[in-house]
Each structure stands twice: as structure tokens, then as C-alpha cells.
Amino acid sequence: xxxxxxxxxxxxxxxxxxxxxxxxxxxxxxxxxxxxxxxxxxxxxxxxxxxxxxxxxxxxxxxxxxxxxxxxxxxxxxxxxxxxxxxxxxxxxxxxxxxxxxxxxxxxxxxxxxxxxxxxxxxxxxxxxxxxxxxxxxxxxxxxxxxxxxxxxxxxxxxxxxxxxxxxxxxxxxxxxxxxxxxxxxxxxxxxxxxxxxxxxxxxxxxxxxxxxxxxxxxxxxxxxxxxxxxxx
Numbered sequence: 001x002x003x004x005x006x007x008x009x010x011x012x013x014x015x016x017x018x019x020x021x022x023x024x025x026x027x028x029x030x031x032x033x034x035x036x037x038x039x040x041x042x043x044x045x046x047x048x049x050x051x052x053x054x055x056x057x058x059x060x061x062x063x064x065x066x067x068x069x070x071x072x073x074x075x076x077x078x079x080x081x082x083x084x085x086x087x088x089x090x091x092x093x094x095x096x097x098x099x100x101x102x103x104x105x106x107x108x109x110x111x112x113x114x115x116x117x118x119x120x121x122x123x124x125x126x127x128x129x130x131x132x133x134x135x136x137x138x139x140x141x142x143x144x145x146x147x148x149x150x151x152x153x154x155x156x157x158x159x160x161x162x163x164x165x166x167x168x169x170x171x172x173x174x175x176x177x178x179x180x181x182x183x184x185x186x187x188x189x190x191x192x193x194x195x196x197x198x199x200x201x202x203x204x205x206x207x208x209x210x211x212x213x214x215x216x217x218x219x220x221x222x223x224x225x226x227x228x229x230x231x232x233x
Contacts, residue, residue, distance in 0.1 A: 005233055007232070008175060011224065016219060019217070019225060019228055020218065023217060023218065028217075028228075028230070029217060036146040037150050040146070041053075051150070051151045054151045055151055059081075061122070062081060062084070062123070066120075070117055072117075079106060079114070083111065086103055087118070087141050089156065090141075093141070094137065094138065094139050094141075095111075095115065095141050097111050124141055124143055125141070125168055126138035126141055127141070129179045142161075142165050145166070145169045146165045163198060163226060167229060175188050176189050178190065196226065197211050197213050197226075211223045212224055213225055213226055
């Protein structure tokens with residue numbers, strides 16, 4: 001079964017028709033939680049332990065995409081791996097760079113460089129306030145995709161964090177995502193405010209905001225099913 005990818009503009013302007021077309025063939029919500037847990041990487045199709053496979057892949061990404069490409073000595077590998085683990089355990093928030101530097105016994109500047117390397121390797125995403133970027137400290141560090149959250153520290157995964165990680169990941173390739181203001185989750189391309197809503201969250205509908213709704217099969221107006229943003233790929 002094949003589906004089209006859609007642009008963000010198409011989804012925003014025509015999401016009801018697009019969703020109806022998809023729903024006539026498949027019910028994405030039947031698979032959405034599985035996707036967020038183990039569907040991002042194609043090797044989920046292999047008959048092997050997914051989490052174990054993903055952890056091996058993550059190790060390879062650190063060793064090849066960071067150590068080899070950035071030409072970092074092998075003796076620093078454990079520090080970078082520990083940093084990734086600490087960032088995952090902390091959840092999506094602004095990093096405490098001084099504490100992280102203390103934890104992995106290096107300088108604050110080196111921590112920021114390692115964070116940038118992890119982002120370049122597509123293991124994390126850095127979310128900044130509008131108008132700011134590296135080398136400033138990000139306002140939020142998120143795992144690059146939700147599968148990483150479940151593999152690194154599955155006992156501490158919060159649903160809202162998973163939903164927001166999914167959303168940022170769908171936008172990451174073609175759009176700029178900044179931290180939102182009060183009552184806004186994210187600002188996309190500096191002009192489009194989005195709020196990511198768990199099931200049952202009360203919404204004070206602001207016509208200037210787009211609401212991405214979890215567990216909604218079909219949307220209406222400025223309220224769009226969260227799963228539909230997965231068709232941006």
C-alpha cells in the first residue's frame with residue numbers, strides 16, 4: 001500500500017480531504033503508537049530485537065558520525081555516550097550545561113560542542129527561541145525521534161514529550177522549528193504557531209494557532225490530527 005507525501009502547506013489547507021483519503025485505505029491510529037515506539041527505522045521489519053538493534057545503531061552513529069567524521073579521539077567516546085544518556089534521561093528541556101560538564105568531567109564549551117555533534121548525527125534535536133541558534137544554549141533538547149526515547153530510557157517516557165518529539169521530527173527535514181511562546185508548543189518557520197495536544201486536553205481555540213491533536217482521526221479547521229504530520233516525509 002503506497003501513499004503520497006504532502007507538503008505542510010497542503011496539510012494545513014486541505015487536511016480534512018487528505019485524511020479522508022488516507023482513512024479510506026488504512027486507520028493510522030491503529031499503528032501510531034507502534035510507530036512511535038519502534039517504527040522510525042526500517043529495520044523494525046527485521047525479525048530481530050528492535051531495541052537491541054537500535055542501541056547498536058546508535059553506538060555506530062556515535063562512533064562513525066561523531067568520532068570518525070569529527071576526528072575525536074576514542075578516549076572521549078564514553079563521555080559522548082554518557083552525555084547522550086543524560087540528555088535522554090533529563091527529557092526535553094534546556095540543558096544544565098554546568099551540571100553536564102561536571103557529570104562527564106569536561107568543560108562547558110566541550111559539552112556544547114558534543115551536543116552539536118549529537119544533533120549533526122541525528123540523535124538529538126536542538127530547539128531554540130526565535131532568533132537564536134548555536135553556539136547559544138538551546139531552550140530545549142529533544143531526542144531526534146521518539147524511538148530513541150523508548151530505547152534509551154523507556155521507564156521515564158512521558159506521552160506529551162513523545163508527541164512533541166514526533167512533531168518536531170516530522171518538521172525537522174524541511175522546516176525550522178523554534179520554541180513557542182506561552183500556550184504555544186512550537187513556532188514553525190518563524191510564523192506558524194502550533195500546539196501539540198494530548199487526548200482530552202482542553203483547548204481554548206485561538207484561530208491563529210494550529211492544534212495538532214493526538215487520537216483524532218480527522219480534524220476540522222485549525223485542528224489537525226497529529227498523525228497526519230507523519231505524511232510530511
